[in-house]
Amino acid sequence: MRKQMKINFLNHKIRQFRRNRKQIFSFCMALFIFFVSVSGNCLFTQAASDTALPDAVPQDAPVPDTLAGPDDSISAITSIEPLPAQTAAQAYDDKPALADIQALFPKELSVFLDGAASPTLIPVTWECADDYENTEFDSYDFSPVWDESLYPLSPTLNSFTDIPYITVTVQQALATVRLADSAKAKESLSRLLKNKNVYALVYLCDSYEVKQLPDKSAATSATVSSSQSVQIIGVEEDSLYNIWYQVRLNIGNSAYEGYIERAYLAYSDEGLLQWEEQNISSPMARTAASGIPEDIQKFPASYQTGLLNLKSQHPNWIFVRMDTDIDWQTAVQEENKSARSLISSKSNAAWQKAPYDNAWSYPTDGILAYYMDPRNFLTEKHIFQFEFLSYNASYHTESAVQALLNGTFMSGAIPQDVQGQTYTQAFCKIAQQLNVSPFHLASRVRQEQGDGTSPLISGTYPAYPGVYNYFNIGATGKGNTEVIENGLKKAANYGWVTRYLSLEGGSNIISKDYIQKGQSTLYLQKFNVNKRSLSGLYQHQYMQNIAAPSSEAVSVKKGYGEAGSLDNPFVFSIPVYNNMPSAPCAQPTALKEVTLNKTSLSLNADASAVLTASIDGKAADASSVSFSSSDAKVASVTADGTVTALSAGTAMISCTASGGTTASCTVTVLKIDPVYTIPVLQAVPYSPSQTLANLPLPAGWTWDNPTIIPTVGNSGYPATFTPSDTGKYNVIQANVVPVIQKAVPGYTIPAGLQTVAGNTLASLRLPAGFIWENPSTVLQEGTASYNASYNPDAANYETVTGISIPVIVTPKTTGCTSHSYGEWVISAPATCISQGTQTRSCHLCGTVERSDIPALGHHYASTVTKEPTETEEGVRTYICSQCNDTYTEAIAKLPSTHQHSYTSAVTSAASCTQAGVLTYSCPCGDSYTETIPASGHSYSSQITKEATETEAGVRTYLCSKCQDTYTEAIAKLPSSHKHSYSSVITKQASCTEKGLKTYSCSCGDNYSEEIAPLGHDMSDGKCRRCGYTQPQSSNASNGSSGNSGSLTGNHSSGNNGGSAGSSSSANGGVSPGTASSSNNGSLAGTAPSGTNGTATGSASSGANSRPGSGQAPNKTTGDNRPAGQPGASSGNNSSPDSQDNAADSHNTISIEMNDTTVLYEETLSMIRGKDVDIILSMGNSASWIINGNNIVADEANGIDMAVSLNTGNIPKELLEQAAALSSTGIVLEISLAHDGDFDFLPVLSINTASENAGRMAYLYYYNPDTAQLEFVSETEIAQNGDICFTFSHASDYAVIISETVLSDNSVISVSNAGNGQTDIAAADASEETGSENSEQSSAGFSPFVILVVLVILLVLAAIAATAFFLLRGRSEEDGYTAAETEEDSYTAAESEEEDGYMVSEPEEDSDYSYDDDEFDGFE
Secondary structure, three states: OHHHHHHHHHHHHHHHHHHHHHHHHHHHHHHHHHHHHHHHHHHHHHHHHHHHOOOOOOOOOOOOOOOOOOOOOOOOEEEEOOOOHHHHEEEEOOOOOHHHHHHHOOOEEEEEEOOOOOOEEEEOEEEEOOOHHHOOOOEEEEEEEOOOOOOOEOOOOOOOOOOOOEEEEEOOOOOOOOEOOHHHHHHHHHHHHHHOOEEEEEOOOOEEEEEOOOOOOOOEEEEEEOOOEEEEEEEEEOOOOOEEEEEEEEEOOEEEEEEEEHHHEEOOOHHHHHHHHHHEOOOOOOOOOOOOOHHHHOOOHHHHHHHHHHHHHOOOOEEEEEEEEEEHHHHHHHHOOOOOOEEEOOOOHHHEEEEOOOOEEEEOHHHHHHHHOHHHHOOOOOHHHHEOOOOOOOOOOHHHHHHHHOOOOOOOEOOOOOOOOEHHHHHHHHHHHHOOOHHHHHHHHHHHHOOOOOHHHOOOOOOOOOOOOOOOOOOOOOOHHHHHHHHHHHHHHHOOOOHHHHHHHHHHHHHHHOHHHOOOOHHHHHOOOOOOOOOOOOOOOOOOEOOHHHHHHHHHHHHHHHHOOOOOOOEEEEEEEEOOOOOOOOOOOOOEOEEEOOOEEEEEOOOEEEOOEEEOOEEOOHHHOEEEEOOOOOEEEOOOOEEEEOOOEEEEEEEEOOOEOEEEEEEEEEOEOOOOOOOOOOOEEOOOOOOHHHOOOOOOEEEOOOOOOOOOOOOOEEEEEOOOOOOOEOOEEEEEOOOEEOEOOOOOOOOOEEEEOOOEHHHOOOOOOEEEOOOOOEOOOEEEEEEEEEOOOOOOEOOEEEEEEEEEEEOOOOOOOOOOEOOOEEEEOOOOOOOEEEEEEEOOOOOEEEEEEOOOOOOEEEEEEEOOOOOOOEEEEEEEOOOOOEEEEEEOOOOOOOOOOOEEEEEEOOOOOOOEEEEEEOOOOOEEEEEEOOOOOOEEEEEEEOOOOOOOEEEEEEEOOOOOEEEEEEOOOOOOOOOOEEEEEEEOOOOOOOEEEEEEEOOOOEEEEEEOOOOOOEEOOEEOOOOOEOOOOOOOOOOOOOOOOEOOOOOOEOOOOOOOOOOOOOOOOOOOOOOOOOOOOOEOOOOOOOOOOOOOOOOOOOOOOOOOOOOOOOOOOOOOOOOOOOOEEOEOOOOHHHOOOOOOOOEEEEEEOOOOOEEOHHHHHOOOOOOEEEEEEOOOOEEEEEEHHHEOOOOOOOEEOOEEEOOOOOOHHHHHHHHHHOOOOEEEEEEEEEEEEOOEOOEEEEEOOHHHOOOEEEEEEEEOOOOEEEEEEEEEOOOOOEEEEEEOEEEEEEEEEEOOOOOOOOEEEHHHOOOOOOHHHHHHHHHHHHHHHHHHHHHOOOHHHHHHHHHHHHHHHHHHHHHHHHHHHHHHHHOOOHHHOOOOOOOHHHHHHHOOOOOOOOOHHHOOOHHHOOOOOOO
């Protein structure tokens, strides 16, 4: 040991010498740079002086004495007495505290002033050359410090050799907690970790440097915060036997491995704890000597009381502080935005800010703060909302999970499960696979599904039969129907067609999308305040119910308690916020809950009823509440709650109590019928000219339709009785029956009837109303009269008989050339199955014509007279409505697993204002209907009257669906009005088609002008814009290749783009986002890299690449921006004009984002892993292009792709500073709505004015921490004005459009303001004038200046030589050789060889520089 101590001391001396040498070298370099700077200033100053003021200083001007010496009255130190040996060299077994060791050092130093014979004591303090408190060296040097203004050193003293110093040597103590058998322990742990994943949390620190090797002095792999989750993958010891766990962890999208000291990890895995008991000495020594456990000491004082109570009950519990680094008030305000947080509408009214729907309300900030404040839940009942949700086989047993599920709908077997599993078995199996607590999964389903009757898990919902969603994934919306259908739609997309698949799939989403992304506790799944969460703060929250974490924690605690597992070593990760109130946020004072026995009441006029009030569920005295009516004319209320109905209408009866809520009852007052008698009218004869208006009614009565002609035998006509008080009495609708008698009709005897002998009277057609009394009479030749009767309306007239009508009968003729037939007479009627017969005769010749009447045919209607079942057929019976003939047919049995399969048909179409009906029918006969919402008007407008300075104009709106119209006025023009038009491109021009630009004035006036076709931009026979290929000879090459990664932004697609010689024509250059789809037209120029034209984003612009452009995420970028910095790339940064070959053809899907800006998983799943582009047109000249091969996430949940142009968070001054760089003065501000990284690499295309074509676009990221714009990438603007960049992170950006080249690694900040231009502009100016200035400067150097520079250089050389020899002398003096040691003399090399190994001390220059470490600075 003594020998090793000497080696360490020798090594220390060598290190100290090297440190001194490095410091001296740094000092010399600094001095050299200073003199060079001074000499440079002299040169430029002299040159300027010689040029501008050649005669300003006379030749004989006196030179001031700048080398005056120190005050002669101050004594200098000429020598210092050495320190005693026991003081100069001190050794300790354990490293003492800095204050303790400095207290032992001498307070005074004995020095000799100006060569005096006797010494003088001067006060000194001692300063360590290293960071004593934060390093673990084996030796430290302390140097004296005094007031050198009072006691300066004499120039004759050597500050390196003549000043004494104290060396403190520390023998590091060996660890007492160590591996009993290192090899055996490692092998045992390896076996354990092969069978399961073991996780832990970093704790007992604010931040921790994960080392690349198990050594405190090793390089840092990553820096993490307290509560960072890590996976344990191995174990090692350092040279002092301290135990280090090898871990794997994720920060953002990057994975790291390294080593963490065991003392800084909290874990509850039973297997790991058992391994420690078997392989580590004193494994549980984790409590501080102060009495307060180390884990609780890390928490604020306001947390400690609750945590100490829990620790006293459960000593094995570990509490990990999770610093959110979020201001408390900010967190509460953010969580109460939009619908992130809700509270049950059944909760106290004092906690509800406004209703969300019938079941939920927006919470007040007070109650939200109560539920968010972790200090309110540091109790055994609620603490499990902070439990680290990992799987632990020792207490996550089937019996424990079964105890949790007893008494719920999941207490037994899973219905229709193929394997016959119980819910308990399923949860345990899934939890072990995913390394998630089965208690968490089971209690989550219990929380979501309640009693298990939800349609989301019934499997019988009409539109989604056989689909299940146990975890309510995606079940959001307003109202039950929307929530259910959204949830089942999501489940159907995931393929959850069995109950087990739903349990497994939902658990996987919770594990993958929540726990593994930093939301590893119930609390964080509701309040996502984890700064390391991949989803972003306050985003991707599983639930909206603010009480859910605490209520679910109660269920989990109950389960652990029933399983007897509460004393297990649980790990709890508890958030701590900045600027929290000194005491826990109290639950807001609840108002007295006033209720009424009825919330609605319907009364007839003049009736009354009594309302009974209660306060907090107890009957209230009349004196403690007060009643009021919103409309006393409708209903009045007395102090005791008696409500009296007065007149028809609705009134709100309110009941209030002091310090309480207000309860209300809606009273609807109904009218009553008046006393009335239905009129009885006198009999009158029928007349066709007589209407009801001619029949008077008693007072108060009116005919509803007085124009009706009353008939004989009528059943009455509607009439209305209107009482004098219509506010109280109903208007009576009654049926009044007038007595109408039949009248005698008038008539005119028909004349001129003629026929031939032998015909009957029936063959003679009479006018309407006349019939022969004996139509079968056979007529004889001559003139005779025959009797007929007349009745034009048998219902209203008497029949007149015996009317004598003359008939002329002529002899029969032969050869009648034109028959004059009478009426058809049916001789035999037709039936359903048999024909009938009819005849008619000619009046001239008596010829009889016969005709068949076709059989009528059956008219069947069917009804199901017996329903089919799974065991018996059904029966359908058909009955003819004419002859009552019947027959039946069988209906097939239902299949044993019959599920309704519905087809839909619109039975009533919806209109703009009326809802329609959609009917769903199943082949089994079952059916149901749904309402089709009214489509709503679709108005377009045009100015039908121009506004003038004297008259208002008119704008008319016309619905294109139903032609409904309305108008609105256009204000008069101001007396000095002049049109001021703004323009927008309403149709993009393509290579072959015209575009359209519309100009609009604020007064409503507008006009349009055409944009000429762009024309083909041909290169090597192919249009670079639309892909059109010129016809070539038959032996032309039929393929094209080359890197087409240029982001030109021209997203048009040719019909056969990429096939040279195919003789196809362009389809017109579709602009970004237009609703087009091409199966073989390539998106020319949309790919940022590669050879297949897909937007992979794997290429960045030269040396200026930024994260997001495809590079490794754990590397720093060219401008030293930390890895993970949000950014974008312009692809391969090549010019559009340099891309001569089109990309390979692939599918393109264009989507108009008209009603939403959110991109859902359903869309991405269609193209994931495929060479297919989706173009999202955002409607504001911006489009996104997403290639399926660039989607890196397994699932992307609801990403907001909204793009805001020229609005955002970049300060105005910074934008103005950026505009000053551009030759055009154009700066475009881009704000992306999504928060954080994308799950894919989308290309953003923005269309600008065509005059920008050929200019350069420079993309800058706005860093809110530094308030600077940081350069990201650049690209050339396409011919149609499109700018394209690939993004990996959503934030605020600025695009500078310029015709001149800008520096590509610059930072723009407001601090540059005031110089008239930024550093970039200054650099450009210096480049332009550099040569001229150089010539002027060189021409202006005077001999004096040159001489001064030479003298300075010589002085520097002398200093360097002196320093070299001093260091060399110091090295020789401090060097240890074998001859200079004690009786155990040896050289360092010899001692190393004797022990069988070499001790190699690393060179100082080879140490890691953490400031330059590429892994430093993770966010």
